[in-house]
Amino acid sequence: MATLNDYDLRVARTHGEFTRHRHPETDEAFLVLAGSLTIRLDDGEVTLGPGQLYVVPRGVHHQPVSPDGAEVLLIEPRETVNTGDTPSNLTADRRLA
């Protein structure tokens, strides 16, 4: 984990389906470092491989899925909740981060 001003740069290892959610207050960047990540959107989906970047605009529902696993760099403001407006059993306690 690194910080850039008031942003977090976090490497997340994902596998399977994440909670569909949105962040009403911020954009969120996904940069795949290894593996493959698909981001399901309301009007389609985008699949990213290593070195590929996608920014989900604020307020847009998205569901990251990675059947085979991926290592992803997430870039977002420090206080961003990982499941946005949709609490689930995958919601991280950022106080522990």
Place this chain on the structure above:
Amino acid sequence: MATLNDYDLRVARTHGEFTRHRHPETDEAFLVLAGSLTIRLDDGEVTLGPGQLYVVPRGVHHQPVSPDGAEVLLIEPRETVNTGDTPSNLTADRRLA
């Protein structure tokens, strides 16, 4: 080029020695996508390969160098001047970006 809130995410292709400079007002993140990048600091240097990230804190002099070339993702606030406080012939006109 992508934007994340009021930040720019820019892929730069670097080769050779960049201007030594600092950004008094902001941190700056370097993520190498391909090749190898060395960042010279006043008290040492760090060399990054693909997938490796380094954040130069605000106010810290740094000189990116890449003898063999590198593709680098830069993350910084939108109005950041690429050569910081040190104008040079490498200073980009961000009005054209």
